[in-house]
Amino acid sequence: MDFIDISLLDVIDVLVVALFFYQVYRLIRGTAAMTIFAGIFIVYLLWVVVKALNMTLLSSIMGQVIGVGVLALIIVFQQEVRRYLLLLGSRYSKVKNRFVRRIFRSAGRNAQVLWTEDVAKACRDMASTYTGALICIERQGDLEVYASTGDIIDARIDTRLIESIFFKNSPLHDGAIIIKQGRIHAARCILPSSDNPHIPQHYGMRHRAAIGLTEHSDAVVVVVSEERGKISIVEAGEITAVADPAALGEKLGRILSA
Known part of the structure; x- marks a missing residue:
């Protein structure tokens, strides 16, 4: 047989x-x-x-x-192929740089905690005043192509600066900011909108842009809803509502250290 x-x-x-x-x-x-x-x-x-x-x-x-x-x-399927290759490249880079990160973990971790807490505090303040915000954090993938659509500012991360950028009368508020290597690299950036038909209707264009960016890169995006005053974290095309805004900084630190 x-x-x-x-x-x-x-x-x-x-x-x-x-x-x-x-x-x-x-x-x-x-x-x-x-x-x-x-x-x-x-x-x-x-x-x-x-x-x-x-x-x-x-x-x-x-x-x-x-x-x-x-x-x-x-x-x-060019977008899906691009996402898959980016995923493979990101995993390879993480494995390749794991030893180096372990050597400098303590110093890098302390600096990261400081700026993630600044970002978290700004998001909590903006959520309480129903101020919309879109904060993109670069990881392994380069976001320069999206940074070039906005204004390069290269500024130190500061809670008041982030709130000032997204203040409704600010000329930089319409768009996203990109954080690169622990600094605010660019503001007023245009992000690709997701064409996923299964995104819930209560998510607007700001959330679609956040999902779209994470579908094309390994970036992490924090979204503050202007309509609902809620904070969400978007990673790999998946959006997660932040149940405890007080723990946002710690959660960001865990995601970025993974």
């Missing part, structure tokens, strides 16, 4: 394919690309059935379509 002869290599092959499809699902779930991928997968299954039935002409035509479809997939 050769047809049930399964080797260890076959098991590994199946597990690798399953892992690949799981990672693809994680990348495209909740986006319009999910429907497109499902359609392409159905076409591929149909091609396999046609080949198994030895329908030569139809199999040849579908084979050509699927062969060209690889290029089409790269074009259609």
